[in-house]
Amino acid sequence: MAVAAAHLAAARPRLVGITPQGRPYLEAHHVRRVSDGGLDHPRWVIALCPNCHRRVHHGQDGEQYNKRLASQLNEIELS
Structure with a gap:
């Protein structure tokens, strides 16, 4: 996931969340939900800003x- 986070943060640095202490953060998103039988494996996890994470779920x-x-994650994994 570190690779995915690095790619995302580099592409969109203004979209990271900010903690009360002023530190940036991203959220882990499983593109194949564990509750739907997806694996809890880095291959299926991408780092998202809080707004994008809400968008994908809601x-x-x-x-x-x-x-x-999922397509973007595949491209990152192949690079």
Whole structure:
């Protein structure tokens, strides 16, 4: 996940969350949900900013967005 976080943070540094102590953070998202039988393995986890993480779980386009994230994660893993 560190590789995915580095790629995402480099691409969109303004989208990381900020803790009360002023430190940036990202959230781990499983593109194949563990509750749906997905593996809890770094291959299926991508780092997202808090807004994007909410979007994938609660947004109108969440399912489509998750598919796009899975594709991006695959590209990161192959690089």
